Amino acid sequence: xxxxxxFRDSEKDIVHVKSSIRQIAGLDDNVIGLEYFEQAQxxxxxxxxxxxxxxxxxxxxRILPILCVTYTLQFLDKLSLNYxxxxxxxxxxxxxxxxxxxxxxxxxxxxxFGALPSNYIIQKVPVAKYTGCMLVCxxxxxxxxxxxTNYGGMLVLRFLLGTLESAISPSCMMICGLFYPKDAQPMxxxxxxxCNGIATMVGALLAYxxxxxxxxxxKPWKLIFMVIGLIxxxxxxxxxxxxxxSPEKAKFLTEREKAIVIERVSxxxxxxxxxxxxxxxxxxxxxxxxxxxMAFVGLACGVINGGTSNFQSALLKGFGFSGLNATAxxxxxxxxxxxxxxxxxxxxxxxxxxxxxxxVLLCIPPLxxxxxxxxxxxxxxxxxxxxxxxxxxxxxxxIFSWIFLNANxxxxxxxxxxxxxxxxxxxxxxIIGANIFYAKQSPRYKSGMIGCITSYVGIIVIAxxxxxxxMYKNKKRNELQGGYTEExxxxxxxxxxxxxxxxxxxxxxxxx
Numbered sequence: 001x002x003x004x005x006x007f008r009d010s011e012k013d014i015v016h017v018k019s020s021i022r023q024i025a026g027l028d029d030n031v032i033g034l035e036y037f038e039q040a041q042x043x044x045x046x047x048x049x050x051x052x053x054x055x056x057x058x059x060x061x062r063i064l065p066i067l068c069v070t071y072t073l074q075f076l077d078k079l080s081l082n083y084x085x086x087x088x089x090x091x092x093x094x095x096x097x098x099x100x101x102x103x104x105x106x107x108x109x110x111x112x113f114g115a116l117p118s119n120y121i122i123q124k125v126p127v128a129k130y131t132g133c134m135l136v137c138x139x140x141x142x143x144x145x146x147x148x149t150n151y152g153g154m155l156v157l158r159f160l161l162g163t164l165e166s167a168i169s170p171s172c173m174m175i176c177g178l179f180y181p182k183d184a185q186p187m188x189x190x191x192x193x194x195c196n197g198i199a200t201m202v203g204a205l206l207a208y209x210x211x212x213x214x215x216x217x218x219k220p221w222k223l224i225f226m227v228i229g230l231i232x233x234x235x236x237x238x239x240x241x242x243x244x245x246s247p248e249k250a251k252f253l254t255e256r257e258k259a260i261v262i263e264r265v266s267x268x269x270x271x272x273x274x275x276x277x278x279x280x281x282x283x284x285x286x287x288x289x290x291x292x293x294m295a296f297v298g299l300a301c302g303v304i305n306g307g308t309s310n311f312q313s314a315l316l317k318g319f320g321f322s323g324l325n326a327t328a329x330x331x332x333x334x335x336x337x338x339x340x341x342x343x344x345x346x347x348x349x350x351x352x353x354x355x356x357x358x359x360v361l362l363c364i365p366p367l368x369x370x371x372x373x374x375x376x377x378x379x380x381x382x383x384x385x386x387x388x389x390x391x392x393x394x395x396x397x398x399i400f401s402w403i404f405l406n407a408n409x410x411x412x413x414x415x416x417x418x419x420x421x422x423x424x425x426x427x428x429x430x431i432i433g434a435n436i437f438y439a440k441q442s443p444r445y446k447s448g449m450i451g452c453i454t455s456y457v458g459i460i461v462i463a464x465x466x467x468x469x470x471m472y473k474n475k476k477r478n479e480l481q482g483g484y485t486e487e488x489x490x491x492x493x494x495x496x497x498x499x500x501x502x503x504x505x506x507x508x509x510x511x512x
Contacts, residue, residue: 036248037497039255040263048260055257059179060188062252066243067172067192070135073232074168075199077142077161078107080228082312083207084221086326092219094151101435106155108306108430110162115427118167119420122174123412124275126249131171132240138164139236143229146222166427170419173402178246178272181264182407182511186355189406190345193399197338200392203228204330246273267489269496269508274412276499281413284501290408291418293466297401298422300455300462301394302429303436304366307448308391311437315373315388318443319381329385337392344396348403353512355400356467360460362396367456374449391452397459398426407511408470411501429455470510477506484509 040048081089081104090100121130141161148154172192180188210223218226244250247261262272285291312333316326344358351358369390376383401422409418437448481488484507492507502508 036255036259036262037266040259043260043263048263051257051260052264055253055260056184058253058257059261062242062250063175063179064188064191066239067175067188068195068198069235070131070168070239071172071192072195072199072202073228073235074138074165075196076203076228077138077165077232079199079203080142080145080224081107081158083203084224085314086207086317087221087224088219089221092221093148093154095154097439098435099151101437101439103151103154103158104306105431105434107158107162107165108302108427108434110159110164111166111430112162112424112427113159114163114166115423116417116420119170119416119423120277122167122170123273123277123416126245127171127174127178128243128245129240131167131175132236132243134164134167134171135232135236135239138168139229139232142225142232145225145229146218162427166423169402170423173406173419175243177268177270177406178265179250179261182268183349185406186348186400186403187345189403190341190348190399193395193402194338194341194345196395197334197336197341197392200334200337201331202334204328204334208328248272266493266496268407268410269492269502269505270410270412270415272497274499276413277416278411278413278499281411281501282417284411284503285409285414285417285421288409288414288418288503290466290469291421293462293469294401294404294418295421295425297397297459297462297466298426299429300458301398301401302426302431303433303455304391304394304429304452305398305426306430306433306435307437307445307452308394308433311434311445311448312388312391314437315443315445316385319378319384321381333389333392336389337395340393341395341399345399348400355403356463356512359397359400359463362393362400363456363460363463366390366393367453370449370453370456374444374446374453378443397463404466404511409502410496410505410508411503412499414501467512470512474509474512477509481506 085100090096093103095103138161141157141164145154145157148157173189176185176189176192206227207220207224210220210227244252247253247258247265250258250261253261265272312330316329321329340362344362348355348358369387372387373384376387378384405415405419405422409415433448433451436451437445441447478484488507492505495505495507500508502510
Protein backbone atom coordinates (compact mmCIF):
# COMPACT_ATOMS: atom_id res chain seq x y z
CA UNK A 1 0.00 0.00 0.00
CA UNK A 2 1.42 3.43 -0.97
CA UNK A 3 1.90 6.31 1.48
CA UNK A 4 -0.83 8.17 -0.35
CA UNK A 5 -3.26 5.25 0.04
CA UNK A 6 -2.40 4.80 3.70
CA PHE A 7 -2.88 8.49 4.32
CA ARG A 8 -6.41 8.38 2.87
CA ASP A 9 -8.04 6.17 5.47
CA SER A 10 -11.55 6.96 4.40
CA GLU A 11 -12.28 8.04 0.83
CA LYS A 12 -15.83 8.85 1.80
CA ASP A 13 -14.74 11.27 4.53
CA ILE A 14 -12.25 12.98 2.22
CA VAL A 15 -14.86 13.53 -0.49
CA HIS A 16 -17.13 15.06 2.14
CA VAL A 17 -14.35 17.38 3.37
CA LYS A 18 -13.42 18.41 -0.17
CA SER A 19 -16.98 19.15 -1.19
CA SER A 20 -17.68 21.18 1.96
CA ILE A 21 -14.53 23.30 1.56
CA ARG A 22 -15.18 23.92 -2.11
CA GLN A 23 -18.83 24.80 -1.49
CA ILE A 24 -18.00 27.16 1.37
CA ALA A 25 -15.06 28.78 -0.39
CA GLY A 26 -16.30 28.69 -3.97
CA LEU A 27 -12.97 27.23 -5.13
CA ASP A 28 -12.23 25.16 -8.23
CA ASP A 29 -9.92 22.20 -8.77
CA ASN A 30 -7.11 24.38 -10.19
CA VAL A 31 -6.26 26.09 -6.90
CA ILE A 32 -2.66 25.11 -6.10
CA GLY A 33 -2.24 23.22 -2.86
CA LEU A 34 -5.98 22.87 -2.15
CA GLU A 35 -6.03 19.07 -2.48
CA TYR A 36 -3.36 18.67 0.21
CA PHE A 37 -5.03 21.26 2.43
CA GLU A 38 -8.23 19.22 2.16
CA GLN A 39 -6.36 16.06 3.10
CA ALA A 40 -4.89 17.81 6.14
CA GLN A 41 -8.40 18.40 7.49
CA UNK A 42 -8.50 14.70 8.39
CA UNK A 43 -5.80 15.35 10.98
CA UNK A 44 -6.28 16.90 14.40
CA UNK A 45 -4.28 19.99 15.31
CA UNK A 46 -2.43 17.86 17.86
CA UNK A 47 -1.28 15.50 15.09
CA UNK A 48 -0.22 18.39 12.86
CA UNK A 49 1.71 20.07 15.68
CA UNK A 50 3.42 16.83 16.68
CA UNK A 51 4.55 15.98 13.15
CA UNK A 52 5.28 19.47 11.84
CA UNK A 53 8.54 19.89 13.75
CA UNK A 54 9.93 16.79 12.06
CA UNK A 55 8.70 17.94 8.64
CA UNK A 56 10.14 21.43 9.23
CA UNK A 57 13.56 19.93 9.94
CA UNK A 58 13.27 17.92 6.75
CA UNK A 59 12.52 21.08 4.75
CA UNK A 60 15.37 22.92 6.48
CA UNK A 61 17.82 20.18 5.50
CA ARG A 62 16.79 20.40 1.82
CA ILE A 63 15.53 23.91 1.02
CA LEU A 64 17.59 26.10 3.34
CA PRO A 65 21.04 24.91 2.13
CA ILE A 66 19.94 25.44 -1.47
CA LEU A 67 18.88 29.02 -0.73
CA CYS A 68 22.08 29.66 1.25
CA VAL A 69 24.42 28.42 -1.50
CA THR A 70 22.46 30.25 -4.20
CA TYR A 71 22.51 33.49 -2.29
CA THR A 72 26.20 33.15 -1.43
CA LEU A 73 27.07 32.73 -5.10
CA GLN A 74 24.83 35.51 -6.39
CA PHE A 75 26.34 37.99 -3.92
CA LEU A 76 29.82 36.73 -4.68
CA ASP A 77 29.03 37.52 -8.29
CA LYS A 78 28.01 41.08 -7.40
CA LEU A 79 31.20 41.60 -5.41
CA SER A 80 33.41 40.29 -8.23
CA LEU A 81 33.74 43.78 -9.74
CA ASN A 82 34.78 45.22 -6.38
CA TYR A 83 37.45 42.52 -5.96
CA UNK A 84 38.68 42.89 -9.55
CA UNK A 85 39.03 46.65 -8.99
CA UNK A 86 41.69 45.97 -6.34
CA UNK A 87 43.98 44.82 -9.17
CA UNK A 88 44.57 46.13 -12.70
CA UNK A 89 40.98 46.08 -13.99
CA UNK A 90 40.63 49.86 -14.16
CA UNK A 91 43.92 50.35 -16.00
CA UNK A 92 43.41 47.45 -18.45
CA UNK A 93 39.84 48.36 -19.44
CA UNK A 94 40.28 52.14 -19.26
CA UNK A 95 37.95 52.81 -16.32
CA UNK A 96 39.47 56.08 -15.21
CA UNK A 97 37.46 58.83 -13.48
CA UNK A 98 33.72 58.17 -13.29
CA UNK A 99 33.88 55.30 -15.79
CA UNK A 100 34.28 52.76 -13.00
CA UNK A 101 31.23 54.26 -11.25
CA UNK A 102 29.20 53.78 -14.42
CA UNK A 103 30.37 50.19 -14.85
CA UNK A 104 29.22 49.58 -11.27
CA UNK A 105 25.93 51.40 -11.90
CA UNK A 106 25.05 49.76 -15.23
CA UNK A 107 24.53 46.44 -13.45
CA UNK A 108 21.70 48.10 -11.56
CA UNK A 109 20.22 49.57 -14.75
CA UNK A 110 19.96 45.97 -15.93
CA UNK A 111 18.46 44.99 -12.57
CA UNK A 112 16.02 47.88 -12.90
CA PHE A 113 15.10 46.74 -16.42
CA GLY A 114 14.40 43.18 -15.27
CA ALA A 115 12.81 43.74 -11.83
CA LEU A 116 9.09 43.99 -12.68
CA PRO A 117 9.13 41.50 -15.62
CA SER A 118 10.98 38.95 -13.47
CA ASN A 119 8.42 39.13 -10.68
CA TYR A 120 5.58 38.77 -13.19
CA ILE A 121 7.23 35.72 -14.80
CA ILE A 122 7.96 34.09 -11.42
CA GLN A 123 4.24 34.19 -10.60
CA LYS A 124 3.31 32.55 -13.92
CA VAL A 125 5.91 29.77 -14.28
CA PRO A 126 7.49 27.05 -12.08
CA VAL A 127 9.76 29.15 -9.89
CA ALA A 128 12.63 26.67 -9.40
CA LYS A 129 12.99 25.82 -13.09
CA TYR A 130 12.97 29.47 -14.10
CA THR A 131 15.51 30.39 -11.43
CA GLY A 132 17.82 27.53 -12.43
CA CYS A 133 17.79 28.68 -16.05
CA MET A 134 18.65 32.23 -14.97
CA LEU A 135 21.56 30.86 -12.91
CA VAL A 136 22.98 29.12 -15.99
CA CYS A 137 22.67 32.25 -18.15
CA UNK A 138 24.19 34.57 -15.56
CA UNK A 139 27.15 32.23 -15.01
CA UNK A 140 27.87 32.30 -18.77
CA UNK A 141 27.75 36.11 -18.79
CA UNK A 142 30.07 36.32 -15.78
CA UNK A 143 32.62 34.06 -17.49
CA UNK A 144 32.28 36.33 -20.52
CA UNK A 145 33.84 39.17 -18.49
CA UNK A 146 37.18 37.51 -19.15
CA UNK A 147 36.95 38.59 -22.78
CA UNK A 148 36.19 42.25 -22.01
CA THR A 149 38.76 44.58 -23.57
CA ASN A 150 37.16 48.02 -23.35
CA TYR A 151 34.74 50.24 -21.47
CA GLY A 152 31.81 49.65 -23.86
CA GLY A 153 32.11 45.87 -23.71
CA MET A 154 32.18 45.88 -19.93
CA LEU A 155 29.05 48.08 -19.84
CA VAL A 156 27.13 45.58 -22.00
CA LEU A 157 28.21 42.60 -19.88
CA ARG A 158 27.30 44.26 -16.60
CA PHE A 159 23.87 45.32 -17.94
CA LEU A 160 23.06 41.77 -19.06
CA LEU A 161 24.28 40.39 -15.74
CA GLY A 162 22.00 42.74 -13.81
CA THR A 163 18.99 41.83 -15.96
CA LEU A 164 19.50 38.11 -15.34
CA GLU A 165 20.17 38.47 -11.62
CA SER A 166 16.97 40.47 -11.06
CA ALA A 167 15.12 37.14 -10.81
CA ILE A 168 17.23 35.55 -8.07
CA SER A 169 16.28 37.40 -4.88
CA PRO A 170 12.51 37.47 -5.63
CA SER A 171 12.70 33.74 -6.41
CA CYS A 172 14.38 33.00 -3.08
CA MET A 173 11.68 35.04 -1.33
CA MET A 174 8.92 33.11 -3.10
CA ILE A 175 10.46 29.69 -2.39
CA CYS A 176 10.75 30.66 1.28
CA GLY A 177 7.09 31.77 1.30
CA LEU A 178 5.96 28.51 -0.34
CA PHE A 179 7.58 26.25 2.25
CA TYR A 180 7.47 28.25 5.50
CA PRO A 181 4.69 29.90 7.54
CA LYS A 182 5.03 33.53 8.64
CA ASP A 183 6.49 32.78 12.05
CA ALA A 184 9.26 30.62 10.55
CA GLN A 185 10.22 32.98 7.73
CA PRO A 186 12.35 35.61 9.55
CA MET A 187 14.92 33.06 10.73
CA UNK A 188 15.13 31.32 7.35
CA UNK A 189 15.28 34.50 5.31
CA UNK A 190 17.86 36.01 7.64
CA UNK A 191 19.87 32.79 7.37
CA UNK A 192 20.18 32.82 3.60
CA UNK A 193 20.72 36.57 3.38
CA UNK A 194 23.39 36.39 6.10
CA CYS A 195 25.27 34.27 3.57
CA ASN A 196 26.16 37.57 1.92
CA GLY A 197 28.70 37.71 4.73
CA ILE A 198 29.99 34.26 3.80
CA ALA A 199 30.25 35.45 0.19
CA THR A 200 32.26 38.48 1.30
CA MET A 201 34.72 36.32 3.23
CA VAL A 202 35.02 33.63 0.56
CA GLY A 203 35.36 36.26 -2.14
CA ALA A 204 38.02 38.17 -0.24
CA LEU A 205 40.05 34.99 0.30
CA LEU A 206 39.56 33.93 -3.31
CA ALA A 207 40.52 37.34 -4.67
CA TYR A 208 43.49 37.55 -2.31
CA UNK A 209 44.72 34.12 -3.43
CA UNK A 210 44.17 34.80 -7.13
CA UNK A 211 45.92 38.14 -6.73
CA UNK A 212 49.16 36.24 -6.14
CA UNK A 213 48.86 34.44 -9.47
CA UNK A 214 51.42 36.69 -11.20
CA UNK A 215 52.69 33.92 -13.47
CA UNK A 216 49.24 32.84 -14.70
CA UNK A 217 48.37 33.12 -18.40
CA UNK A 218 45.61 35.59 -17.61
CA LYS A 219 45.58 38.50 -15.19
CA PRO A 220 44.26 38.20 -11.60
CA TRP A 221 41.10 40.23 -12.26
CA LYS A 222 40.18 37.92 -15.15
CA LEU A 223 40.81 34.88 -12.98
CA ILE A 224 38.36 36.28 -10.43
CA PHE A 225 35.55 36.47 -13.00
CA MET A 226 36.40 33.08 -14.49
CA VAL A 227 36.55 31.14 -11.23
CA ILE A 228 33.39 32.69 -9.75
CA GLY A 229 31.56 32.18 -13.05
CA LEU A 230 32.52 28.50 -13.29
CA ILE A 231 31.41 27.85 -9.71
CA UNK A 232 28.04 29.45 -10.51
CA UNK A 233 27.70 27.41 -13.69
CA UNK A 234 28.18 24.09 -11.89
CA UNK A 235 25.82 25.07 -9.06
CA UNK A 236 23.04 26.02 -11.51
CA UNK A 237 22.61 22.38 -12.54
CA UNK A 238 22.57 21.20 -8.92
CA UNK A 239 19.88 23.82 -8.26
CA UNK A 240 17.73 22.55 -11.13
CA UNK A 241 18.11 18.98 -9.89
CA UNK A 242 17.46 19.59 -6.19
CA UNK A 243 14.89 22.39 -5.97
CA UNK A 244 11.13 21.71 -6.11
CA UNK A 245 8.74 24.33 -7.51
CA SER A 246 6.32 24.02 -4.57
CA PRO A 247 5.50 21.70 -1.64
CA GLU A 248 3.22 19.76 -3.99
CA LYS A 249 6.19 18.95 -6.25
CA ALA A 250 8.64 18.14 -3.42
CA LYS A 251 9.69 14.53 -4.00
CA PHE A 252 11.58 14.46 -0.70
CA LEU A 253 8.25 14.79 1.18
CA THR A 254 5.64 12.04 1.59
CA GLU A 255 1.99 12.72 0.75
CA ARG A 256 1.17 13.15 4.43
CA GLU A 257 4.10 15.54 4.92
CA LYS A 258 3.04 17.64 1.93
CA ALA A 259 -0.42 17.98 3.46
CA ILE A 260 1.04 19.04 6.81
CA VAL A 261 3.33 21.65 5.20
CA ILE A 262 0.51 23.14 3.14
CA GLU A 263 -1.80 23.19 6.16
CA ARG A 264 0.79 25.18 8.11
CA VAL A 265 1.64 27.52 5.23
CA SER A 266 -2.09 28.15 4.71
CA UNK A 267 -2.04 30.04 8.02
CA UNK A 268 -0.22 32.82 6.15
CA UNK A 269 -3.73 33.57 4.79
CA UNK A 270 -2.34 33.71 1.26
CA UNK A 271 -3.06 30.25 -0.13
CA UNK A 272 -0.04 28.64 -1.82
CA UNK A 273 0.24 30.09 -5.32
CA UNK A 274 -2.12 31.48 -7.97
CA UNK A 275 -0.81 31.75 -11.54
CA UNK A 276 -3.55 34.07 -12.76
CA UNK A 277 -2.51 37.73 -12.93
CA UNK A 278 -5.27 39.99 -11.57
CA UNK A 279 -5.12 43.61 -12.69
CA UNK A 280 -7.14 44.93 -9.77
CA UNK A 281 -4.48 43.60 -7.40
CA UNK A 282 -1.86 45.54 -9.34
CA UNK A 283 -3.83 48.75 -8.74
CA UNK A 284 -4.27 47.89 -5.05
CA UNK A 285 -0.49 47.46 -4.73
CA UNK A 286 0.14 50.83 -6.37
CA UNK A 287 -2.36 52.52 -4.02
CA UNK A 288 -1.15 50.84 -0.81
CA UNK A 289 0.93 53.23 1.32
CA UNK A 290 2.53 50.26 3.14
CA UNK A 291 3.97 49.02 -0.16
CA UNK A 292 5.49 52.43 -0.86
CA UNK A 293 6.96 52.72 2.63
CA MET A 294 8.84 49.45 2.06
CA ALA A 295 9.78 50.60 -1.45
CA PHE A 296 11.48 53.69 -0.01
CA VAL A 297 13.31 51.45 2.45
CA GLY A 298 14.48 49.54 -0.64
CA LEU A 299 15.63 52.80 -2.24
CA ALA A 300 17.63 53.74 0.86
CA CYS A 301 19.13 50.24 1.15
CA GLY A 302 20.12 50.43 -2.51
CA VAL A 303 21.91 53.75 -2.07
CA ILE A 304 23.92 52.32 0.81
CA ASN A 305 24.62 49.00 -0.93
CA GLY A 306 25.57 50.70 -4.19
CA GLY A 307 28.31 52.57 -2.40
CA THR A 308 29.37 49.85 0.03
CA SER A 309 29.65 46.92 -2.39
CA ASN A 310 31.46 48.85 -5.11
CA PHE A 311 33.71 51.24 -3.16
CA GLN A 312 34.89 49.20 -0.18
CA SER A 313 38.23 48.52 -1.89
CA ALA A 314 38.57 52.16 -2.93
CA LEU A 315 37.90 53.37 0.62
CA LEU A 316 40.49 51.03 2.13
CA LYS A 317 43.09 51.90 -0.50
CA GLY A 318 42.41 55.56 0.25
CA PHE A 319 43.31 54.94 3.87
CA GLY A 320 46.79 53.85 2.75
CA PHE A 321 46.50 50.10 2.16
CA SER A 322 47.73 48.23 -0.93
CA GLY A 323 45.36 46.40 -3.29
CA LEU A 324 46.13 43.00 -1.75
CA ASN A 325 45.74 44.29 1.80
CA ALA A 326 42.55 46.15 0.89
CA THR A 327 41.12 42.84 -0.32
CA ALA A 328 42.20 40.92 2.80
CA UNK A 329 40.76 43.61 5.09
CA UNK A 330 37.27 42.90 3.72
CA UNK A 331 37.20 39.51 5.48
CA UNK A 332 35.86 40.91 8.79
CA UNK A 333 33.01 42.70 7.00
CA UNK A 334 31.66 39.33 5.94
CA UNK A 335 31.85 37.94 9.46
CA UNK A 336 30.08 41.00 10.87
CA UNK A 337 27.27 40.74 8.33
CA UNK A 338 26.83 37.00 8.83
CA UNK A 339 26.61 37.24 12.63
CA UNK A 340 24.46 40.38 12.80
CA UNK A 341 21.88 39.38 10.17
CA UNK A 342 21.60 35.82 11.49
CA UNK A 343 21.23 37.07 15.08
CA UNK A 344 18.58 39.58 13.97
CA UNK A 345 16.53 36.82 12.35
CA UNK A 346 16.82 34.70 15.49
CA UNK A 347 15.74 37.65 17.66
CA UNK A 348 12.69 38.24 15.44
CA UNK A 349 11.47 34.73 16.29
CA UNK A 350 12.22 34.96 20.02
CA UNK A 351 10.69 38.41 20.53
CA UNK A 352 7.14 38.68 19.21
CA UNK A 353 6.19 41.70 17.09
CA UNK A 354 9.77 43.02 17.13
CA UNK A 355 10.62 43.14 13.42
CA UNK A 356 10.38 46.90 12.86
CA UNK A 357 12.22 47.56 16.12
CA UNK A 358 15.07 45.24 15.07
CA UNK A 359 15.25 47.00 11.70
CA VAL A 360 15.80 50.30 13.52
CA LEU A 361 18.46 48.85 15.82
CA LEU A 362 20.36 47.40 12.84
CA CYS A 363 20.72 50.90 11.36
CA ILE A 364 22.43 52.49 14.35
CA PRO A 365 25.96 50.91 14.24
CA PRO A 366 26.56 51.51 10.49
CA LEU A 367 25.18 55.03 10.83
CA UNK A 368 27.75 55.68 13.56
CA UNK A 369 30.41 54.15 11.29
CA UNK A 370 29.56 56.54 8.44
CA UNK A 371 29.86 59.50 10.78
CA UNK A 372 33.24 58.12 11.87
CA UNK A 373 34.50 57.82 8.28
CA UNK A 374 33.52 61.46 7.73
CA UNK A 375 35.15 62.85 10.86
CA UNK A 376 38.02 60.66 12.12
CA UNK A 377 41.48 61.97 11.06
CA UNK A 378 43.17 59.90 8.32
CA UNK A 379 46.14 59.16 10.58
CA UNK A 380 43.84 56.87 12.60
CA UNK A 381 43.44 54.51 9.69
CA UNK A 382 42.56 51.44 11.75
CA UNK A 383 39.65 53.32 13.33
CA UNK A 384 38.52 54.19 9.82
CA UNK A 385 38.83 50.55 8.78
CA UNK A 386 36.61 49.57 11.72
CA UNK A 387 34.00 52.07 10.57
CA UNK A 388 33.98 50.60 7.05
CA UNK A 389 33.50 47.10 8.49
CA UNK A 390 30.17 48.19 10.00
CA UNK A 391 28.73 49.10 6.59
CA UNK A 392 27.98 45.52 5.61
CA UNK A 393 25.19 45.39 8.21
CA UNK A 394 22.97 46.81 5.45
CA UNK A 395 21.85 43.23 4.84
CA UNK A 396 19.72 43.52 8.00
CA UNK A 397 17.32 46.26 6.81
CA UNK A 398 17.17 44.56 3.39
CA ILE A 399 16.03 41.21 4.79
CA PHE A 400 13.51 42.74 7.19
CA SER A 401 11.87 44.68 4.38
CA TRP A 402 11.62 41.37 2.48
CA ILE A 403 10.12 39.72 5.54
CA PHE A 404 7.46 42.44 5.71
CA LEU A 405 6.67 42.05 2.00
CA ASN A 406 6.35 38.28 2.36
CA ALA A 407 4.26 38.43 5.53
CA ASN A 408 2.11 41.54 5.05
CA UNK A 409 1.21 41.54 1.35
CA UNK A 410 -1.44 39.00 0.34
CA UNK A 411 -2.80 38.33 -3.13
CA UNK A 412 -0.28 36.77 -5.47
CA UNK A 413 -0.55 39.44 -8.17
CA UNK A 414 -0.33 42.18 -5.54
CA UNK A 415 2.70 40.50 -4.01
CA UNK A 416 4.40 40.18 -7.42
CA UNK A 417 3.89 43.88 -8.16
CA UNK A 418 4.86 44.96 -4.63
CA UNK A 419 8.06 42.92 -4.75
CA UNK A 420 8.77 44.23 -8.24
CA UNK A 421 8.35 47.83 -7.02
CA UNK A 422 10.70 47.14 -4.11
CA UNK A 423 13.43 45.74 -6.35
CA UNK A 424 12.92 48.55 -8.85
CA UNK A 425 13.53 51.09 -6.09
CA UNK A 426 16.43 49.03 -4.76
CA UNK A 427 18.08 48.98 -8.18
CA UNK A 428 17.50 52.73 -8.53
CA UNK A 429 19.14 53.25 -5.15
CA UNK A 430 22.14 51.19 -6.21
CA ILE A 431 22.53 53.35 -9.30
CA ILE A 432 22.43 56.49 -7.17
CA GLY A 433 24.79 55.00 -4.58
CA ALA A 434 27.39 54.01 -7.17
CA ASN A 435 27.38 57.52 -8.66
CA ILE A 436 27.55 59.71 -5.57
CA PHE A 437 31.06 58.45 -4.79
CA TYR A 438 33.22 60.82 -6.85
CA ALA A 439 36.83 59.86 -7.55
CA LYS A 440 37.97 63.44 -6.87
CA GLN A 441 36.60 63.21 -3.30
CA SER A 442 38.77 60.21 -2.35
CA PRO A 443 39.36 59.07 0.35
CA ARG A 444 36.48 60.71 2.29
CA TYR A 445 33.88 60.60 -0.49
CA LYS A 446 31.85 63.38 1.14
CA SER A 447 28.86 63.12 -1.21
CA GLY A 448 28.71 59.35 -0.74
CA MET A 449 28.81 59.67 3.05
CA ILE A 450 26.01 62.26 3.07
CA GLY A 451 23.87 60.06 0.82
CA CYS A 452 24.36 56.96 2.99
CA ILE A 453 23.78 58.82 6.27
CA THR A 454 20.55 60.30 4.90
CA SER A 455 19.46 56.85 3.79
CA TYR A 456 19.96 55.27 7.21
CA VAL A 457 18.03 58.08 8.92
CA GLY A 458 15.26 57.57 6.36
CA ILE A 459 15.06 53.82 7.08
CA ILE A 460 14.74 54.49 10.82
CA VAL A 461 11.89 56.97 10.32
CA ILE A 462 10.05 54.74 7.83
CA ALA A 463 10.34 51.65 10.06
CA UNK A 464 8.67 53.55 12.93
CA UNK A 465 5.87 54.86 10.67
CA UNK A 466 5.34 51.42 9.11
CA UNK A 467 4.99 49.74 12.52
CA UNK A 468 2.47 52.33 13.73
CA UNK A 469 0.46 51.96 10.53
CA UNK A 470 0.22 48.16 10.79
CA MET A 471 -0.70 48.41 14.48
CA TYR A 472 -3.52 50.80 13.54
CA LYS A 473 -4.81 48.41 10.84
CA ASN A 474 -4.81 45.43 13.22
CA LYS A 475 -6.57 47.44 15.92
CA LYS A 476 -9.32 48.60 13.54
CA ARG A 477 -9.96 45.04 12.33
CA ASN A 478 -10.09 43.69 15.87
CA GLU A 479 -12.59 46.39 16.84
CA LEU A 480 -14.81 45.68 13.82
CA GLN A 481 -14.71 41.90 14.28
CA GLY A 482 -14.76 41.75 18.07
CA GLY A 483 -11.30 40.18 18.32
CA TYR A 484 -9.51 37.46 16.38
CA THR A 485 -11.55 34.30 16.94
CA GLU A 486 -10.92 30.80 15.59
CA GLU A 487 -13.81 31.25 13.17
CA UNK A 488 -12.27 34.42 11.76
CA UNK A 489 -8.89 32.69 11.44
CA UNK A 490 -10.49 29.76 9.63
CA UNK A 491 -12.27 32.03 7.17
CA UNK A 492 -9.05 33.99 6.61
CA UNK A 493 -7.29 30.77 5.53
CA UNK A 494 -10.08 29.95 3.05
CA UNK A 495 -10.03 33.53 1.74
CA UNK A 496 -6.28 33.12 1.27
CA UNK A 497 -6.94 30.18 -1.07
CA UNK A 498 -9.33 32.48 -2.94
CA UNK A 499 -6.28 34.67 -3.60
CA UNK A 500 -7.74 37.62 -1.73
CA UNK A 501 -5.42 40.52 -0.99
CA UNK A 502 -4.62 41.63 2.55
CA UNK A 503 -7.00 44.54 1.93
CA UNK A 504 -9.87 42.23 0.92
CA UNK A 505 -9.27 39.50 3.50
CA UNK A 506 -10.61 41.06 6.68
CA UNK A 507 -9.33 38.14 8.75
CA UNK A 508 -5.76 38.99 7.72
CA UNK A 509 -3.54 40.41 10.44
CA UNK A 510 -0.30 42.29 9.83
CA UNK A 511 3.07 41.32 11.29
CA UNK A 512 4.90 43.96 13.28
